[in-house]
Amino acid sequence: MSGLHYDELNIHCPLPSMQKGLLTQSQIWQYAKASGDSNPIHIDDSAAKNAGLDGTIAHGMLVMGLLGEMISTWAGIQNIKTYRVRFKGVAKPGDILTSRGEIVKKYVSGNDKIIECKVLVENQRKEIIVDGSAAIRCQD
């Protein structure tokens, strides 16, 4: 059970945001090794340029994971009832990514007290990379 109390959380409350330092090519290489996804557009600048990009881009799943990390750090992963995302943009080495969110809905479903949050990851230019929502199970 999370330490989140349903009655203490209100619509429009922000979630604790999470800013990561500069996204580096090394992190993207690490993610490629961790995931086994070594698509050259993530790994190799000239291959990315041949594919019509400005240079390498981060794996979408890496960015989605950062957003999920913000939610699970706050609520505990076992309390995430659903987590839903849409991919809106790309993250590149040198970007500074911030995950943030706010509570948009509260409801009771069976025995569960649920808060629903809008969440997003944006870069230093306030461009949205991933947005989505999460439903979190709370205590009384």
Added chain:
Amino acid sequence: MSGLHYDELNIHCPLPSMQKGLLTQSQIWQYAKASGDSNPIHIDDSAAKNAGLDGTIAHGMLVMGLLGEMISTWAGIQNIKTYRVRFKGVAKPGDILTSRGEIVKKYVSGNDKIIECKVLVENQRKEIIVDGSAAIRCQD
């Protein structure tokens, strides 16, 4: 646009599944570095045991990313309209994780032709670690 053609895809069609080799502690360490999430339950066996676990566990977001990778490899990440997951279990070093899915619904929404897929990651004992759904934009 994906190379997926709406009219060629039918309900109950399986997605191309993706099996990763043995999940290793090294991969989990790599993910910790890539994500910046160095919670000791992922990193350090004795810390995980002190927390009441059998040993280290993989980040939930690492497993979610593997599932997303299967979907994006198949459909192209730009065609994932939504991707939704629930966390059901944990993955540990030594597990063999398989991502799979099937088409469960087809519908037209505005100009978009959408197929909806049920997806999951299971281990070598057929225990579900993550399940969820994805809505994919298709060509005619």
